[in-house]
Amino acid sequence: MADPEPVLDDLADETSALDGLVAGLDEQGWRTPTPAPGWTVAHQIAHLAWTDERALLAATDPAGFAREVEQALAAVDRHVD
Numbered sequence: 619m620a621d622p623e624p625v626l627d628d629l630a631d632e633t634s635a636l637d638g639l640v641a642g643l644d645e646q647g648w649r650t651p652t653p654a655p656g657w658t659v660a661h662q663i664a665h666l667a668w669t670d671e672r673a674l675l676a677a678t679d680p681a682g683f684a685r686e687v688e689q690a691l692a693a694v695d696r697h698v699d
Contacts, residue, residue: 636666 640647640663648660657665676683 636663 640659643659648658650659651657652659652662654662672683672686675686
């Protein structure tokens with residue numbers, strides 16, 4: 619297996635950079651539109667958080683992740699990633 623440290627270091631650096639961009643935002647800053655139609659900065663950050671949480675669940679609780687996938691597939695019309 620390849621050494622995961624460089625990837626983890628890069629992820630930590632990217633997380634720090636993103637934190638630096640949003641840490642001082644006020645309410646208006648969080649509501650700033652992004653290039654994604656209908657999405658604000660808050661929507662984008664929430665999307666990243668959700669994705670990271672699902673990745674963590676998949677890595678630490680495969681059965682729990684499988685249950686979430688099953689539930690999402692059963693109600694795909696209501697599922698938002």
